[in-house]
Amino acid sequence: MTNYFDIDDILAEDELVPATFREATNGVGLFDSTDDTNKVEPGSKVELPFWLAQELHLRQAVTVNVPPCFNKRTREEIDADAAHVDLRNRCPFFYELGYKIAPLVGDKTIGRVLLIAFRTRYKEVLIKAHTAAFEATAKFLSLLTEEEVKLYKAAQSSAIAFKKWRKGGPRFQKASVLGRKRKPIQ
Amino acid sequence: MASQSDPHGSAFSAAELEFLAEDEMVEIVPNIRMDPLNLISGDFGPFRPQIATQVPLWLAVALKKRGKCTIRLPDWMSVEKLTQVLEAERDSARDFQPLPFHYVEIARLLFDHARDDIPDIYMVRSLIEDIKDVRFHKIGTGLEIISERTYAVKLLNLSAMEVNIVRPFVAKALETFYKLDSPEMIQDAERRPDARTQAPDRGPRRPLRPR
CATH class of the missing domain: 3.40.5.50 (Ribosomal Protein L9; domain 1)
Structure with a gap:
């Protein structure tokens, strides 16, 4: 990674x-x-x-x-309802930073916090990625960390690509060079 | 192989999967007389009027477009078969019914190019749509089970398109779980207590290498 x-x-x-x-x-x-x-x-x-x-x-x-995004308050919020904690506001790279900083600060509990947070929020991302309408997601996306947004986008873009294919439309795209008229040679 | 249309999306684009699906064999009834075709992928034909023969889907579609054959509907696309499959899909919350690996693509190609060869086309189309929706829903709910103790996901009878759609998501999720559950991050002592409680509820997906 x-x-x-x-x-x-x-x-x-x-x-x-x-x-x-x-x-x-x-x-x-x-x-x-x-x-x-x-x-x-x-x-x-x-x-x-x-x-x-x-x-x-x-x-x-x-x-x-230990950075403020892993303080006691955040941990309590994650324990209470991880899915609705605004992690993005605290640290857009919550997992990545936690993963990197844990060995430096020697705090053994960070790993567990990350895992619990991701386990709960993963389900939320999964459900939202498959069901939510596009307009409704803006608010939800603002709570996600970069890693979660990536995951969400991965699920959505493949679903959208599939829908596009199913709807059909032009099967062959014309290369832009084709159809361009050659300039008459003087 | 990276997708042509979307480098960050699935490993294959839907159009690429459609291309792969065109190698599936279908039965056609030609109305022309033609010598066998000797291609790298095999010999097809000979073509005699009213004598059925097996050809790849791409060839069938090409002949069909020129009005040189009728395509015989594959067995699994009959209304009875699809109704059975749909009921079975609805009955079991976890298992997927065996369908051709490229069923979504084959159905689409036949609907596009051979609509006059399909009896009850509306019925068949809506049945396939329903089956697809049920299966996608099942996949969605099934993926909720993924957690840090999932090392692999077994998806029996899943079709190419379904796998391709969930691939980027599942791969990323598993990767993140694997990373966050690495031994440096989580000490063994705290991992154990809840490992036992969740283990039975794993359904058809189970780790290949349980720790």
């Missing part, structure tokens, strides 16, 4: 995650704009994109904290 050229993978790694610097670091004052010293004090909290946080974590420069 993880693919260097996968645009969704790149976007997922762009999500901001909270991190705490372990050491004073010079030259990265842009993370902490409270003074002009262009350095970060140990213990200061910053928000870093995941790809940077991961690298700094590997070099033991920062400690990655």
